[in-house]
Amino acid sequence: MKKFLTLLFLLSVSLYSFAQNNNTSQNTTAPLQNVLQLKEAEHDFSKIPQGKPVYYDFEIVNTGKEPLKLNDVHASCGCTTPEWSTEPIAPGATAKIKVGYNAAAEGYFEKFITITYNTNQTEQLKIKGTVWKAPQGSAPANAPVEFLKKQNL
Numbered sequence: 001m002k003k004f005l006t007l008l009f010l011l012s013v014s015l016y017s018f019a020q021n022n023n024t025s026q027n028t029t030a031p032l033q034n035v036l037q038l039k040e041a042e043h044d045f046s047k048i049p050q051g052k053p054v055y056y057d058f059e060i061v062n063t064g065k066e067p068l069k070l071n072d073v074h075a076s077c078g079c080t081t082p083e084w085s086t087e088p089i090a091p092g093a094t095a096k097i098k099v100g101y102n103a104a105a106e107g108y109f110e111k112f113i114t115i116t117y118n119t120n121q122t123e124q125l126k127i128k129g130t131v132w133k134a135p136q137g138s139a140p141a142n143a144p145v146e147f148l149k150k151q152n153l
Contacts, residue, residue, distance in 0.1 A: 037061045047132055068117055079105070080127065081102075084097045106132065110127075
């Protein structure tokens with residue numbers, strides 16, 4: 001009797017284990033494919049004058065088979081402003097995200113823009129550059145030009 005109960009116990013454990021393995025393999029879904037392709041994920045403005053806003057258009061492509069919806073595009077700070085269309089992007093179509101940077105502060109900058117699409121997927125863009133301070137006041141007089149004007153009289 002003891003052998004029979006042991007055999008029955010092992011058989012039930014085996015069946016339970018087999019059922020669990022089959023159940024989990026059926027519930028496993030393939031990871032979501034990334035359908036948003038960035039033509040470039042980073043832009044370097046290089047050197048820009050202080051007080052002059054700059055803009056750059058990032059191009060994105062929908063490589064999926066369904067329309068792509070940009071849910072949100074937000075920047076890491078208020079000095080960076082993204083603009084985008086809320087219309088779905090058709091399969092194979094391209095769209096632009098216009099990113100503006102207010103060059104108010106002097107020095108090096110590096111800002112990140114996060115794109116949230118299809119409800120829960122994300123991609124990140126980056127802009128960078130160096131803001132140089134423009135000199136105060138008007139430009140100094142150009143002495144060689146004044147000299148030439150006097151020579152021609």
